[in-house]
Amino acid sequence: MPELAEVEFFCKQWDLGLGGEIGEVLTHPAARIYRDIPAAAVERGLTGRTLVGSETHGKQMLFEFSGGAWMGLHLGMTGRLYVAALDHEEEKRDHLILVQRERKLIFSDYRMFGKLTLDITDDGERPGWWQALPPRTTESGFTKSHHRTFVKRFPKTPLKTLLLDQRCYPGIGNWMADEICWQLRLPPQTRSGELSDEEIDAVWKVTRKVSRDAVRVIRPDWGRLPDSWLMNHRWKDGGVCPRKECRTDLVRADLRGRTTCWCPVCQK
DNA sequence: GAGCCTGTTCGGGC
DNA sequence: GGCCCGAACAGGCT
Numbered sequence: 607m608p609e610l611a612e613v614e615f616f617c618k619q620w621d622l623g624l625g626g627e628i629g630e631v632l633t634h635p636a637a638r639i640y641r642d643i644p645a646a647a648v649e650r651g652l653t654g655r656t657l658v659g660s661e662t663h664g665k666q667m668l669f670e671f672s673g674g675a676w677m678g679l680h681l682g683m684t685g686r687l688y689v690a691a692l693d694h695e696e697e698k699r700d701h702l703i704l705v706q707r708e709r710k711l712i713f714s715d716y717r718m719f720g721k722l723t724l725d726i727t728d729d730g731e732r733p734g735w736w737q738a739l740p741p742r743t744t745e746s747g748f749t750k751s752h753h754r755t756f757v758k759r760f761p762k763t764p765l766k767t768l769l770l771d772q773r774c775y776p777g778i779g780n781w782m783a784d785e786i787c788w789q790l791r792l793p794p795q796t797r798s799g800e801l802s803d804e805e806i807d808a809v810w811k812v813t814r815k816v817s818r819d820a821v822r823v824i825r826p827d828w829g830r831l832p833d834s835w836l837m838n839h840r841w842k843d844g845g846v847c848p849r850k851e852c853r854t855d856l857v858r859a860d861l862r863g864r865t866t867c868w869c870p871v872c873q874k
Numbered sequence: 875g876a877g878c879c880t881g882t883t884c885g886g887g888c
Numbered sequence: 889g890g891c892c893c894g895a896a897c898a899g900g901c902t
């Protein structure tokens with residue numbers, strides 16, 4: 607489910623817990639998210655600390671706790687964060703629960719593709735892996751030239767596939783990649799090497815726009831994206847291109863292992 | 875019951 | 889080694 611805007615939405619859910627001490631940490635030790643760090647280490651590492659900050663970067667989240675503890679969280683396909691009252695009955699897939707005095711902060715992930723990390727740093731700096739993440743697509747560090755250089759490295763890769771590469775497009779997932787191709791009127795199969803310099807710059811521009819618009823709409827309350835976008839039409843059978851002058855039946859097919867949706871008329 | 879799937883990683887093949 | 893690509897991971901939902 608979560609791409610960059612949804613990740614921001616989920617991250618914000620835990621804001622209620624900012625400034626609150628973690629009295630107890632409940633885990634499911636056998637859950638797959640503890641493959642990199644044992645559940646016991648997470649319990650030991652976070653109990654008694656205070657949640658003091660949170661931020662997102664693409665599909666990654668970072669939670670800061672007092673004393674230089676940093677918890678990284680990736681939601682995988684189906685992860686979500688929510689807040690519940692203390693008397694909330696634990697659900698089957700609630701793999702991590704941070705219990706505060708007035709609430710529970712819960713990470714739930716039924717398919718368990720999520721990932722959790724914990725770093726304790728002495729100097730108060732963010733962990734190295736976080737600092738090494740590429741520029742966000744919503745920010746000024748995501749420059750035209752940075753983008754152009756990356757595109758030219760992979761001339762044979764289809765545009766849609768390229769847009770899923772987190773090394774350049776952190777946070778872009780399947781629906782956003784299709785949306786970007788559709789707004790560009792370019793077939794998702796277009797090889798990167800076939801793009802003109804003008805088209806490469808257009809990819810950069812639309813990527814920024816789709817990223818920023820998605821965050822603006824989804825982050826506050828999981829709002830609905832405009833019906834003028836492809837997004838609201840791509841899932842159901844019988845979906846048609848939302849362009850007024852087009853209305854052609856959308857095509858859905860596999861591209862490099864991912865379901866891809868496009869308009870056969872607008873995108874050629 | 876089979877197939878689907880908004881993500882990432884791993885390993886085989888070239 | 890680099891690149892490509894399919895399989896695997898897992899389970900709720902249609």
